Amino acid sequence: MGRLMNLAKTLRVGLVSALAAALGSTAFAGPVFKEFGPNLVTNGSFEATSNAHSLGFGWTVSGAFIIEGFDYFVDTLPADAEAGTHSFAGGAIGDLGFISQNIATVVGQHYDIHLWLANLSGFSDGTAIEVLWGGNIVYPLTTDILGFGYRQIVIDPVATSTTTSLSIGLRDDSLYLNVDNISVRAVPEPTTLALLLGGLSAAGLSRRRRSTM
Numbered sequence: 001m002g003r004l005m006n007l008a009k010t011l012r013v014g015l016v017s018a019l020a021a022a023l024g025s026t027a028f029a030g031p032v033f034k035e036f037g038p039n040l041v042t043n044g045s046f047e048a049t050s051n052a053h054s055l056g057f058g059w060t061v062s063g064a065f066i067i068e069g070f071d072y073f074v075d076t077l078p079a080d081a082e083a084g085t086h087s088f089a090g091g092a093i094g095d096l097g098f099i100s101q102n103i104a105t106v107v108g109q110h111y112d113i114h115l116w117l118a119n120l121s122g123f124s125d126g127t128a129i130e131v132l133w134g135g136n137i138v139y140p141l142t143t144d145i146l147g148f149g150y151r152q153i154v155i156d157p158v159a160t161s162t163t164t165s166l167s168i169g170l171r172d173d174s175l176y177l178n179v180d181n182i183s184v185r186a187v188p189e190p191t192t193l194a195l196l197l198g199g200l201s202a203a204g205l206s207r208r209r210r211s212t213m
Helices: 002-023 190-212
Strands: 060-063 072-075 087-090 097-104 110-119 127-133 136-143 148-155 163-172 177-187
Touching: 087 097, 087 163, 110 127, 110 163, 127 148, 136 148, 163 177
Parallel strands: none
Antiparallel strands: 060 097, 072 087, 087 177, 097 163, 110 148, 110 177, 127 136, 127 163
8 A cells, every 4th residue: 555655646746747847838948748740840951942032942031131142041061051961041240130931830839949050150249049939039139159069949939829930030240150950840738748647647556556456
């Protein structure tokens, strides 16, 4: 009986901890839970084309970007890509230039945004990145980005509309910041996670009772 109570306590603690992690997640946290479904971003790896204004690019360019080839372009050097052969290089001067696209979403659904960022030039002065979801800032303006290879940024927002805009703002007064392998995938809602964990705990207790009878 004591072992059974300990098992029940362990399962309850695990359930409460998992729920607290899920419900307490913020826009800047890691993934809520295992993702499912396809990548909802079109051409998130920038492999579809070498021209930012050609059919198939999938992104709209706006903000402080002036002209392709001057302060933004599809970088086709494999050494500059996080994976594959292409990435996007953006270096708007003095303010953020944006690449954006609209994504079909489900109201109330949690999503994970993944993107890989690199400052390959190493010049940190005058650099910045910001991410917007549905016009709202979900990754706040980060400036003076130190030179590094690619690192991953993971954001977990909730959709409030059936169509949600994803916008990534880049500034580099000296050269360029590179982004690559951008994805958006759905994750289970906290209530779904609670039901799943509750079912697992009930199944575990039932199995334990049968084994001790």
